[in-house]
Amino acid sequence: MSDGRALAREYLEQQRLLGGDPVVLPDGPTVLTPGASPGFTNNPSGSEVSDSPITPGSRPGSVEIADLPPLGISYDPPTGDLFTADPISKTVSLADIAALVAGCTKCRLCESRTHTVPGEGPDDARLVVVGEGPGQVEDETGRPFVGRAGELLTKILAAIQLPREQVFICNVVKCRPPENRQPQYDEIASCLPYLHRQIEILKPKVILAMGNTAAQSLLNAKQSLGSMRNHVHRFRGIPVIVTYHPAALLRNPNWKRPTWDDVRIARRLLDD
Numbered sequence: 311m312s313d314g315r316a317l318a319r320e321y322l323e324q325q326r327l328l329g330g331d332p333v334v335l336p337d338g339p340t341v342l343t344p345g346a347s348p349g350f351t352n353n354p355s356g357s358e359v360s361d362s363p364i365t366p367g368s369r370p371g372s373v374e375i376a377d378l379p380p381l382g383i384s385y386d387p388p389t390g391d392l393f394t395a396d397p398i399s400k401t402v403s404l405a406d407i408a409a410l411v412a413g414c415t416k417c418r419l420c421e422s423r424t425h426t427v428p429g430e431g432p433d434d435a436r437l438v439v440v441g442e443g444p445g446q447v448e449d450e451t452g453r454p455f456v457g458r459a460g461e462l463l464t465k466i467l468a469a470i471q472l473p474r475e476q477v478f479i480c481n482v483v484k485c486r487p488p489e490n491r492q493p494q495y496d497e498i499a500s501c502l503p504y505l506h507r508q509i510e511i512l513k514p515k516v517i518l519a520m521g522n523t524a525a526q527s528l529l530n531a532k533q534s535l536g537s538m539r540n541h542v543h544r545f546r547g548i549p550v551i552v553t554y555h556p557a558a559l560l561r562n563p564n565w566k567r568p569t570w571d572d573v574r575i576a577r578r579l580l581d582d
């Protein structure tokens with residue numbers, strides 16, 4: 311049998327990276343039985359807390375989920391027309407798209423931006439993370455997810471053994487909405503072709519949509535985030551997992567646990 315304590319430690323370290331409470335393992339060997347939750351304490355007085363199952367044989371980064379969630383929304387927006395004059399459909403690289411975004415004035419968000427934030431990550435990224443839009447630090451730096459929410463995203467990715475540098479990270483809108491308000495419908499509609507083309511070029515294995523705006527925009531859906539979680543959706547055939555935005559997790563730490571469940575599903579899809 312595998313060393314249950316080592317597995318529990320690995321799991322707890324992942325929870326700590328996600329911002330969970332400190333946990334003290336009791337002394338002595340811990341025996342895990344298949345399907346059983348590890349017993350551990352979250353305070354020195356030793357009160358027992360059960361958590362999600364860790365089954366013997368788990369490997370780092372793997373996900374032990376009996377079944378993937380059921381299929382959800384499938385969205386297949388039209389691809390660009392070869393004979394159109396639209397420059398987005400003529401781009402062949404992420405750098406081409408970033409160059410177009412840098413000069414874009416298709417919506418009012420161009421008026422107040424400091425920098426455009428097209429997204430960043432390698433051309434061969436297998437996971438694409440999509441958020442809502444740039445915040446203040448992103449607007450100042452031109453980089454996505456670099457504030458406190460970005461630091462949390464980096465930890466979330468590390469917890470599923472994915473260095474941030476291996477992931478393409480971007481937003482639905484590429485310019486900061488003033489006062490961090492939600493992007494409006496027409497702004498999203500103007501900017502979405504850039505995201506669609508980025509995904510077309512990257513051809514990732516999995517997309518992680520973080521937050522309502524990302525999920526609804528990508529899947530052309532009106533459902534709440536809660537109703538879209540726990541399903542494997544599809545965007546042009548690519549699996550899409552919906553979860554909370556890291557900024558929402560900073561406001562409500564209770565959502566860290568369901569987010570952890572969601573990213574483990576994404577990890578499993580990457581591993582399949």
Ligand code: SF4
Nearest residue numbers: 414417420485500501
């Ligand atoms: S938000 Fe998108 S569509 Fe609007 S100006 Fe910026 S890049 Fe262009």
